[in-house]
Amino acid sequence: MSKILDLDKPVYELAKEYPDFIDIFASLGFADIKNPVMLNSMGRIITVNKGSKMKKIPLEKIKEVFAEHDYEIKGDSEESKEEDTLKAAKKGSDLPKDDTNSTELIKQYLLRLSNGESLESVQKDFKERFESVDSSEIMKAEQELMESGMPYQEVQKLCDVHSALFHGSTKNETSEIEKTLDLASGSGADTKELVDTVGHPLNTFTKENKNLENYIDEFEKKLDNNTVDRELLKKIRELSIHYAKKGDLLYPLLKTKYNVTGPATVMWSVDDEIRDELARLFAIDKEDEKWVEDIKAVLTRAKEMIYKEENILFPICAANFTGEDWINIYLDSKDYENCLGVVPESFELAENLNREFDDIDGEIVLPGGHFTKEQLIAMLNTMPFEITFVDENDINRFFNENDAPKAFKRPLMAIDRDVYSCHPPKIEPMVREIIGSFKSGTQDEVSVWLNKNGKDMLIKYMAVRDKNGKYMGTMEIVQDMDFARKHFEEEA
Incomplete structure (x- = not known):
């Protein structure tokens, strides 16, 4: 059986079909193909044509090398394909009816929208060809448009129009996603199963979306009756917390670990626009005709974002993220306020695990990260205050050493001495009382304000x-607060 190098076929499929493909492709400058994560993620999107373009490796050279390994070459160059697609888009015509490359068809529809054709016209043609469309195909089409040179701002501008075009047609809406592949680990991961898992991040995100949609529907009904419910609008604005979690926990992981850049680049920007527009409108007291028009528009965008999350973003995350990724997302999400009336439930799989970094040679490993010794020293010395740490036995253990003049001198000779020996007799009783209250548990902190050499100082134990x-000990922080006093005097 002859081997066929289809230039338009994802390299993942070629690698599965031909055992020698990976080594040949890697030898041409595509070393990442040997990384299972890259093969299982970007390999499902990148074709030989696209790889040639992205890596700037001549397509003719790739053809020549594979031909030497008895491959028959099939497919057109990426450039000629994109030219044909653009021409078809400008004419507003469809590709031939027997065209099976759905991603190219979707790109054509998006390009037609970009060229100003009406949504209704494009949507009519789209519905004639597609009963349903997979969310990954939409993502690939948008990503390929950016790779071919379309500015991400243009894709972002059309993001809501794209959503409207496909609304009601993604496979998530017409049937459950069956055995969505976990591209990072190779195991099956059904989006619906994750959404239904108590405490799972997608479970929480989906509940927040459901409440948000209900809030918007209720607000719009009242608006139709000439009533603006400010309290309800305030609840809707909590979507900023929901968006912040996406922006901190989902988009960067897709972008940096799995090289799925489309959602991170486009949807993230749209999130910011929705949040900022809601803030702008909330600050306006006069609810005139223009205000009503603008609030309706931004709420429509917010509802479209719900759709895009549930039918594009969440399935892409489910298809890529590992169990460890989801555990980390769950644990990190605890740092965010609850929003949209949802109190996250416990995700048992994550609660039963301790998250720690592996030991790294030459570095100090802490629960929150790791440093070289030099980095840790520099960071502590950069902090704009004087730090002292006294251990549980009242022994001085550490002083930081920033370059600013110290309000209280701390000679290194005082290290390993008891803290009381460093204070004059009239201050020692107060220090003993404070530390004693910490040991007994009656207090956790004590603040002392004083003026020293004409400067307002805060000493915090x-x-x-x-x-x-x-x-385990007591930390003392001394900070010059004169800058704050001057700031508020200038503001007054």
Whole structure:
């Protein structure tokens, strides 16, 4: 059986079909193909044509090398295909009826919208060809448009129009996603199953979306009756927390770990626009005709974003993220306020695990990250205050050493001495009382304000405890607050 190098076929499929494909392709400058994560993620999107263009490796050279390995070459160059697509788009015509490349068809529809053709006209042609469309095909089409040179701002501008074009036609809406592949680990991961898993991040995101949609529907009904419910609008604005979680936890992971850049580039920008527009309108007291028009428009965009999340973003995340990714997302999401009337439930799989970094040679590994010794010293010395740490036995253990003049001198000779020996007799009783209250648990912090050499200073003593509340020592922070006083005097 002859081997066929289809230039338009995803390299993932070629690698599965021909055992020698990976080594040949890697030898041409595509070393990433040997990385299983890259093969299973970007390999499903990138064709030989696109790889040639992205890596700037001549297509003729690729053809020549594969021909030497007894491959028959099939397919047109990417450039000629895109020219044909653009020509068809400008004419407003469709590709031939027997064309099976749905991604190219979708690109054509998007290009027609970009060229100013009406949504109704394009949507009519789209519905004649597609009963349903997979969310990954929409993502690939938008990503390929950006790769071919269309500015991401243009794709972003059309993001809501794209959503309207496909609304009601994604496979998520017509049937459940069956066995969505977890591209990072190779195991099956059904989006619906993740959404239905109690406490899973997608479970929480989906509940937030459901409440948000209900809030918007209720607000719009009242608006139709000439009533503006400011309290309800305030609830709707909590979508900013929902968007912040996406922006911090989902988009960067897709972009940096799995090289899925479309949602991160386009949807993230749309999130910001929706959030900012809601803030602008909320700050306006006069609810005139223009205000009503603008609020309706932004709420429509917010509803379209719900659609895009549930039918494009979430399935893409489910198809890429590993179980470990979801656990990290769940744990990190605890840092965010609850929003949209949803109190996240416990995700048992994550709650039963301790998240720690592996030991790294030459670095100090902490629960929140890792540093070289030099980095840690530099960071502590950059902090704009004087830090002292006294251990549970009242022994001085650490002073930072920033370059600013110190309000209270701390000679290194004082390290490993008891803290009381560093204070004059009239201050020592106060220090003993503060530390004693920390040890007994009656206090956790004490603030002392004073004026020293004409400057307002804040001295803050804080009990240092482990996660079980056990006393481990006292931290003292001294900060020159004169800058704050001057700031507020200037503001007054």
